Amino acid sequence: MTYRWALALLAVPCLGVGCGAQLGPDTIGSETPDSDAAIDSRPPADAAIDARPCTGGNSAQVGPDGSCFVLVTTPVTYVAARQACMAMNAHLAYLKDATLDAFAEQFVGTNNTWIGGNDLVTEGTFQWDDGTAFAFTAWGTGEPNAGNGGGYQEDCVIIAGAKVNKKWDDRPCDATEVANSGMFAYLCNY
Numbered sequence: 256m257t258y259r260w261a262l263a264l265l266a267v268p269c270l271g272v273g274c275g276a277q278l279g280p281d282t283i284g285s286e287t288p289d290s291d292a293a294i295d296s297r298p299p300a301d302a303a304i305d306a307r308p309c310t311g312g313n314s315a316q317v318g319p320d321g322s323c324f325v326l327v328t329t330p331v332t333y334v335a336a337r338q339a340c341m342a343m344n345a346h347l348a349y350l351k352d353a354t355l356d357a358f359a360e361q362f363v364g365t366n367n368t369w370i371g372g373n374d375l376v377t378e379g380t381f382q383w384d385d386g387t388a389f390a391f392t393a394w395g396t397g398e399p400n401a402g403n404g405g406g407y408q409e410d411c412v413i414i415a416g417a418k419v420n421k422k423w424d425d426r427p428c429d430a431t432e433v434a435n436s437g438m439f440a441y442l443c444n445y
C-alpha cells in the first residue's frame with residue numbers, strides 16, 4: 256500500500272460507534288506518530304500534493320514542519336469541518352508536538368478553531384483523526400472537562416483561541432448538544 260493510498264483510507268469520514276473498526280492494523284501501522292515530521296521522506300507520488308501552493312481559506316501559512324495550514328473562520332460542525340478539509344485534499348490539523356501547537360495557536364488568532372482530535376470512539380480517550388493516540392497535549396487548565404463534569408458530551412477538540420491562554424478544550428461536536436455551541440472555525444493541514 257502506498258503512503259498516498261494509506262492517507263486516502265485514513266481520510267474516510269469516521270465518527271461515532273464502530274468508527275474504530277474502519278481503521279485496521281494496516282492503516283494504523285502506516286501512520287506512526289512521527290510520520291507528519293517525515294515529509295521529506297515521502298514518496299514522489301505524494302510530493303506532488305505537498306508541492307501545491309499554500310493557499311486557501313481565510314488565511315494560509317506554511318508551518319514549522321513545511322506543511323500548509325489553512326484557516327477557515329466560517330463556523331461549522333466538526334464533521335463539516337473534517338469534510339471541508341478533505342475537499343481541499345487535506346485533513347483537520349494534527350498538533351503532535353509543541354512546535355506545531357505553538358504555531359497553530361498563534362495562527363488561529365482569536366478564533367475558537369477545530370483541530371483533528373476527538374474522543375468519539377472511547378469517552379475520555381482522545382485520538383487524532385488518523386487513528387493515533389494523543390501523546391503530546393496542550394489542554395487548557397481544567398480541560399478536557401467533558402461538559403463541565405459530564406453535564407453533556409464534549410467529544411471534539413478546539414484551540415480555544417477566544418480565551419486569553421488559548422490551549423485545547425473539548426467541546427460539543429455539533430449544535431445538538433448545547434445551543435449556540437459546536438460550530439467553530441477550523442484548521443486544515445496538508
Ligand SMILES: [Ca+2]
Binds near residue numbers: 378379408409425
Ligand atoms: Ca468526551
Ligand SMILES: [Ca+2]
Binds near residue numbers: 398400402
Ligand atoms: Ca471542555
